[in-house]
Amino acid sequence: MLGFSNSEEIIDHNIIEFIKQDKIGIVSGVFQNALSNIIQSDAFEIEAHRINGQTIYLSITFVSIKKDNKVIGLRGTIRDITEGALQRRKLFLKRTNLLNCSITLQLQLRH
Numbered sequence: 001m002l003g004f005s006n007s008e009e010i011i012d013h014n015i016i017e018f019i020k021q022d023k024i025g026i027v028s029g030v031f032q033n034a035l036s037n038i039i040q041s042d043a044f045e046i047e048a049h050r051i052n053g054q055t056i057y058l059s060i061t062f063v064s065i066k067k068d069n070k071v072i073g074l075r076g077t078i079r080d081i082t083e084g085a086l087q088r089r090k091l092f093l094k095r096t097n098l099l100n101c102s103i104t105l106q107l108q109l110r111h
Contacts, residue, residue, distance in 0.1 A: 001050075001056070001058075001078070001080040002018055002048075002050050002051060002056075003050035003051040003052050003054070004051065015027075015048075015060075015078065016028070018048045018049055018050070018051075019046055019047075019048050020046075020047045020048060020049065020055075023046055023047060026044075026046070027044075027046060027060075030042055030044060031062075031074065034062065034064050034071070034074055035064075035071055035074065036071070037064065037070075037071045042061070042062060043059065043060065043061040043062075044059075044060055045057060045058065045059050045060075045081060045085065046058055046060060055082075056080055056082045057080070057081050057082045057084075057085035057086075058078050058079065058080060058081065059078070059079045059081045060076060060077075060078050061076060061077045061079075062074045062075060062076030062077070063075055063076075
């Protein structure tokens with residue numbers, strides 16, 4: 001998903017390294033809330049990049065790991081949702097374009 005040749009290459013890397021720079025605060029905030037026991041689980045989508053710089057979209061789901069009712073870590077799943085995210089983006093752009101065309105046509109018909 002991130003472009004590594006094998007799973008051993010990802011050792012010593014943090015997912016934050018692959019998150020778009022302007023989104024790191026969002027991800028850090030969610031993780032901090034989880035570690036502070038403010039939330040116990042969460043899921044969110046975020047724009048990231050592979051090691052070659054290619055943009056990808058990730059779905060990150062996690063739950064708090066507790067011992068004696070204290071959060072001691074997080075367990076999560078990261079899924080590549082790039083294809084679906086790009087399809088949603090294309091659909092949004094098509095709908096926006098269609099709406100813009102409709103508004104333009106309505107304005108032209110009024111004159």
